[in-house]
Amino acid sequence: MAEKKTPRRPAPLKAATKPRKPARAKADAPAGLDLAQVRAQIDGIDQQIQALIAERARWARQVGKAKGKLAAAVDYYRPEREAQVLRRVVDRNHGPLADEVLVRLFREVMSACLAQQEPLKIGYLGPEGTFSQQAALKHFGHSAHGLPLGSIEEVFQEVAAGHADFGVVPVENSGQGTIQVTLDMFLTSPLRICGEVELRVHQHLLSRSGRIEDIERIYAHPQAFAQAAGWLRTHLPRAEKIPVSSNAEGARRARHADDAAAIAGESAGLAYGLKRVAGPIEDRSDNTTRFLVIGRQPFPPSGNDRTSLLVSIRDRPGALYGVLEPLARRGISMSRIESRPEHGGKWQYAFFIDVAGHCDEAPLKDALDEIAAQGDALRVLGSYPVAIA
Numbered sequence: 001m002a003e004k005k006t007p008r009r010p011a012p013l014k015a016a017t018k019p020r021k022p023a024r025a026k027a028d029a030p031a032g033l034d035l036a037q038v039r040a041q042i043d044g045i046d047q048q049i050q051a052l053i054a055e056r057a058r059w060a061r062q063v064g065k066a067k068g069k070l071a072a073a074v075d076y077y078r079p080e081r082e083a084q085v086l087r088r089v090v091d092r093n094h095g096p097l098a099d100e101v102l103v104r105l106f107r108e109v110m111s112a113c114l115a116q117q118e119p120l121k122i123g124y125l126g127p128e129g130t131f132s133q134q135a136a137l138k139h140f141g142h143s144a145h146g147l148p149l150g151s152i153e154e155v156f157q158e159v160a161a162g163h164a165d166f167g168v169v170p171v172e173n174s175g176q177g178t179i180q181v182t183l184d185m186f187l188t189s190p191l192r193i194c195g196e197v198e199l200r201v202h203q204h205l206l207s208r209s210g211r212i213e214d215i216e217r218i219y220a221h222p223q224a225f226a227q228a229a230g231w232l233r234t235h236l237p238r239a240e241k242i243p244v245s246s247n248a249e250g251a252r253r254a255r256h257a258d259d260a261a262a263i264a265g266e267s268a269g270l271a272y273g274l275k276r277v278a279g280p281i282e283d284r285s286d287n288t289t290r291f292l293v294i295g296r297q298p299f300p301p302s303g304n305d306r307t308s309l310l311v312s313i314r315d316r317p318g319a320l321y322g323v324l325e326p327l328a329r330r331g332i333s334m335s336r337i338e339s340r341p342e343h344g345g346k347w348q349y350a351f352f353i354d355v356a357g358h359c360d361e362a363p364l365k366d367a368l369d370e371i372a373a374q375g376d377a378l379r380v381l382g383s384y385p386v387a388i389a
């Protein structure tokens with residue numbers, strides 16, 4: 001039986017001594033081969049790839065055994081290790097496939113290897129076809145089991161209750177800024193951030209008939225209306241805009257009438273049988289949404305990490321300076337700072353701060369100790385690998 005085979009010892013990694021991304025690793029296949037000969041080459045390579053994937057899967061099982069008896073699938077998941085594997089994939093890549101294509105393939109391989117224990121359960125803002133679902137698949141691969149949920153709050157609740165192993169929630173969009181409900185959930189939730197996902201977001205106008213002249217009302221999430229505001233002003237200035245809880249929910253509603261349309265991703269169009277009227281229609285071509293992976297436990301450093309902090313500051317002169325100065329003095333770069341009103345008191349603010357590094361490693365660890373000693377309430381929301389491709 002395939003499962004009983006003992007995996008062979010792997011050859012040492014050659015990548016360590018290899019210069020980074022030389023112009024071309026191998027010559028192209030010889031010219032002048034006919035179709036059958038080229039396909040024979042591909043068949044041979046497929047056979048090798050398949051054998052190697054099977055061998056890798058057997059080693060991944062061995063890793064599972066080496067971790068000892070663990071209670072659940074979530075205990076086998078190692079985001080820091082996955083990030084290291086994927087960074088090596090990017091470092092080794094000489095083309096012709098793009099880094100993000102190879103990363104996607106290797107994520108799927110790891111997703112399948114991990115699912116041998118038991119698939120991870122991932123909560124996200126549903127229904128089927130949302131960008132949150134795409135982000136969850138991008139990060140955890142198709143072997144994970146998706147749980148579409150009704151709201152961002154519900155994603156937090158289901159992860160906290162242990163019904164989902166992890167959740168994927170949007171936190172900011174490159175054009176529209178913060179998704180405030182997500183940040184506000186961290187004010188009361190004990191959950192940790194254990195990953196981030198960046199997703200290029202392309203919005204499309206979708207409808208049952210596919211004809212722009214039929215459209216009198218448009219369903220979409222308020223963020224999608226904002227991302228496509230310029231296009232809508234030019235092309236459909238009189239259409240009624242109806243906000244809904246997610247773009248996929250808009251697509252679900254728009255499938256029932258010819259005079260309705262939705263703004264959503266192509267996957268929502270496919271899920272609900274809608275035609276594309278126009279797209280992409282986002283005003284900014286680099287439209288990207290950043291998602292956070294939320295879970296119940298912290299993870300060790302991966303070698304290139306980011307840390308999200310939540311600081312509640314007592315009102316005094318220079319209070320924010322006192323938090324930022326220990327970071328700046330150690331040369332720790334800050335990628336984001338955001339203030340939100342605290343639930344506890346009027347005119348009290350909490351600061352969400354993203355910095356480079358892992359909270360268990362110098363120099364960030366020392367800076368955090370110094371900030372905590374000043375008496376401000378400091379919580380590490382999580383240290384996690386910087387998003388890859």
Ligand SMILES: O=C(O)C(=O)C[C@]1(C(=O)O)C=C[C@@H](O)C=C1
Pocket residue numbers: 060063064076077078079081082085109110111113114
């Ligand atoms: O290295 C591990 O700890 C594994 O379990 C193996 C593996 C992999 O397929 O490479 C699978 C799942 C983990 O999330 C990380 C890596």
